[in-house]
Amino acid sequence: MTDIIARPLAGTRPFRLQGALKEAGLAAFVMFALSLALIAVRVEDVPGGLAIRWRPFDVIAAVVLVFLGRLGLAFLRNNRPAPVALASGLFSAVMALLLIVFVSGGGGVSWAQSLLPFSGFVVNVLVLIISLVLTLRAGLMWRRGERADAGTGVGDTMDRLAASVQGVAVYVIPVLLVAAIIFPFLPFADRRILDIAILVVTYVMLGWGLNIVVGLAGLLDLGYVAFYAVGAYAYALLATEMGIGFWLCLPFAGAMAALAGVLLGFPVLRLRGDYLAIVTLGFGEMIRIILLNWYEVTNGPDGISGIPRPTFFGLPFVRSPPEGVESFHSFFGLTYAPVDRIIFLYYVILAMALITNQFTLRIRKLPVGRAWEALREDETASRSLGINPRNTKLTAFGIGAMFGGFAGSFFATRQGFISPESFTFIESAVILAIVVLGGMGSQIGVVLAAVLLIGLPEMFRELQEFRMLAFGAAMVLIMIWRPRGLLAHREPTIRLFEKGAGKR
Amino acid sequence: MTAADILESARPLLDVEHLTMRFGGLVAIDDVSFAAAPKDITAIIGPNGAGKTTVFNCLTGFYRPSVGRLTLRRNGQEHLLERMEGHDIAQAGVARTFQNIRLFSQMSALENLIVAQHNKLMRASGYTAFGLMGMQAYSEVEAQAVELARYWLERIELVDRADDDAGNLAYGQQRRLEIARAMCTEPALLCLDEPAAGLNPRESVELEELLLFIREQHGVGILLIEHDMSVVMEISDHIVVLDYGQKIAEGTPQEIRDDPAVIRAYLGEEGSAGAERGGGA
Structure with a gap:
């Protein structure tokens, strides 16, 4: 039912699949141009000189992922969270499964490696994280029927987070x-x-x-x-x-x-x-x-x-101090x-x-x-x-x-x-x-x-x-x-009232 | 009262003599002289571009006058303002507010008022050394500073917003806070640059009350630039009129109201003198 509340807003701006596809295609093209230089070719040290290693699959994976990710963002912006949540959730699950198999070792490592999009382990983890973030956002939108307005929500959340970090600082700082x-x-x-x-x-x-x-x-x-x-x-x-x-x-x-x-x-x-x-x-x-x-x-x-x-x-x-000087370990009787x-x-x-x-x-x-x-x-x-x-x-x-x-x-x-x-x-x-x-x-x-x-x-x-x-x-x-920094929150240096008191 | 005290009270708080300010070929102020008596509200009025704010900037050390002498008398001492740096002038006893409000917007209202007592607190904190050691003497002075700040916050009815950022206050509240901040420096002369600008009629009345209170209770002389003629005529003891950098008239509100030169400056050469009296700006 929450969808109905969100619909009128969506209705004022009809969703054009063509535009979203174009946008995603453009992003994919940029990724392709970048990855040609950065990912496709790699010079490696081999015995007897240098060798060039081609990594076409990494390029393809990067381009496809960027295309899909951008398409997902376009869907989100036009208030269509459901398919994004499902698709990226599925993708995250598969990625996580493959990574677990890969890490756990054993017989599955080689087929997990062949199915993972990138050859580098850390890159795969990053892809998983990005995909999880996308899933989370889409999921939240889907549930609340909320519009994602270019990052302001994130900024507010982070501001509140910064303030609350300051609030619990009394407990966090001794622990740290x-x-x-x-x-x-x-x-x-x-x-x-x-x-x-x-x-x-x-x-x-x-x-x-x-x-x-x-x-x-x-x-x-x-x-x-x-x-x-x-x-x-x-x-x-x-x-x-x-x-x-x-x-x-x-x-x-x-x-x-x-x-x-x-x-x-x-x-x-x-x-x-x-x-x-x-x-x-x-x-x-x-x-x-x-x-x-x-x-x-x-x-x-x-x-x-x-x-x-x-x-x-x-x-x-x-280990052996000069003549007449005692060293730390011998003074305290340690090895x-x-x-x-x-x-x-x-x-x-x-x-x-x-x-x-x-x-x-x-x-x-x-x-x-x-x-x-x-x-x-x-x-x-x-x-x-x-x-x-x-x-x-x-x-x-x-x-x-x-x-x-x-x-x-x-x-x-x-x-x-x-x-x-x-x-x-x-x-x-x-x-x-x-x-x-x-x-x-x-x-x-x-x-x-x-x-x-x-x-x-x-x-x-x-x-x-x-x-x-x-x-x-x-x-x-x-x-x-966070243009003002991760945890930008200023507490006054002096207060007239105790925190939380004295306000109407 | 000794003879010296009587002499002191008879002499003006501020003497502006032959003040001239040139920017290259442009003469912003041309040989202006006037005086402000202690505990008087002296208004400087004039059309836009007459050089009012420039007078303020000369007085508070933002500009160095081309010609002229500016004397502030306080506790039997004479300070020659035209030779001093801006922060020394403030310490000598001239406080000011700004046409476009200049609060420390990310600091709380209370902090704004504490910063205004900087020099007093610096001395008490032994230029930071005692303060770092957490000495008792400093905490006492700081507590006094907070008390003074609270006094002014009560006066401007902002006590319950004391710990909020100054930038989050409403416009009229910011105007009042800026005046309170200037008063926390414990000045002899308070220079207000268009304090009523942007205030609604009710807030203007409150402002008038605040200024009269400052004069009565704290014995501070006020120099006021203002376009709102109702405020000026209501509370000024003395008015100086500038036009094109020159002083064209000076006197009590009544005298200024009837001065043909003033009417001409505000309403043009052939202005119908009778109809628009006193409401010119």
Whole structure:
């Protein structure tokens, strides 16, 4: 009966199968043109040289699937969910069955492989996910007789989701925190997983640091990696030239990065928006080129190697410590395990990231934090209220840079070797992407985005060269559905009434 | 009262002397002088493009005047506004609102009023250091700031919307909130750029009451740009009329109403003076 309610709307715009077919055909053609270059031909390393492998079936599968998917969307847009729900549901079921057979091993693997549309396992999983999403949407529409108006429903749902995530944050955050703390001792956390986790947490910290500049103060900084580099080189040079330890160097490296931030900020912060972005981009490159060419100090493109590892209150993580020094495992009476050092590094970066987070949360509720947000909202009005825009922006820039510097010294001590190659523009872009995708100013959003952008690509190494393509596609999708970021929801820094009370 | 106090109260709050503002070849304000007495509502009126907002922008440091001196007197101190930066002028005691409302729309109404007390709170938080350590002294000052904000929210009848985003308030509410925000800076002079624009008659009356309250209870001088002549004639103590960047008249509402130069500026050269009195804009 619900269909009857929806019919009049559908009746005003008659469904033209011809138009839908044309649209789907066009999409399929685009897919065909793209896949000719990307999928059809593959150069492979074979013994004795390179060989070309043709993959015509993958192309056909891609084109057919795009055609059907687009046709399904056209049906949905014209309020005909039933056939879409049935067809995509059937398809999903078959796909899921085939994938299960494939994964479970045994005799069915070869025929499952021959029936699956693509040769790559991950691609098949992605197809299944897309098909499930389509089924779900069509199914929901069918049941409610609801019209799908270009994505607005999705946006609303996500907004409510973001708000409710903020609401249950009280419960979720301790759980996440405990998970992060016991993570190294979980059974699946081997050395590779731990390395990925350290990388992710490093980026979470960088994201939180940049969030102060971009999310709170609204200053688009495309050269954040410069401060990361300053911190890394400050530690590397102090440690290798003067033999100062990691913990002593850490504040100094942060101060150096903050100084670099203030020095850069002083002349450029009168610029706004795009102009500021371009200048900071230039500054990021300048630092990298200085590091590359100032051979006497930075050792140029050869980089600095032999950077000392951090110690646990003076106890090094080595199997056989030098004369007169006790090592970590012998002090605590443990057997030596190389993974100890990795676990220790994980906790160091986790602690540093959490300090960054706490600092940001606190400073947001202080006058300077509110002034940052006010400047982001309206600089003219802020000035008319007696806020000094230049100084206020400088503090944001300096503090953001300081945390970049901290993360940089950690990077240097973890790698043991740094060179200018680690500090290219793409790093800045990734950190900025984490902040923007996570939702400007959202702390938990940054974690989510860092896991998505850093963790998943590391996991999905199987996709190989398409990794970056998938990365780009994910960015485009998120920008369409969540232009303000995955979890963009702002809580006031101060309330007159308890939440939920005081309203009529 | 000492002799100095008497002298102080007799002198104007704001002196504008020979203010001239040129943009390249264009003379936006040409040798305008006037004064605003303490606790007076001084209106600046004139046809569109007369240079009213430019006067405001010079006063609040958005433009640097080509010629002229702007003196603000507060607590026996003289501030030469034409030499100061915008944020210093605000700290010296000049607050303003904007023709097109400029609230921090993604921040709550309460936050808007707290941000306005920035400098006071910055000092109390030891320029952030004490605040980060969570010192008692800072929390007390912050509580006072919230109290001041609540006082103004009650005054503009927005207490129950305190925690809502300023951008989600209705237009008239946003106008009132912007005035409250300016008042939270605890100014000596409040500059309002067309506060009644877009308000319905009932809201206009409420606005008049609010302005009179500010003047009576807080002793703040008000400088007002307004096109709504009923508001201007109702509450102004003193009116300055600008046309093409020049001051063409100055006086009490009654004097301005009958001034032939003003009528000419509003109604054209041969305007029928009797019929349209006072309703010109």
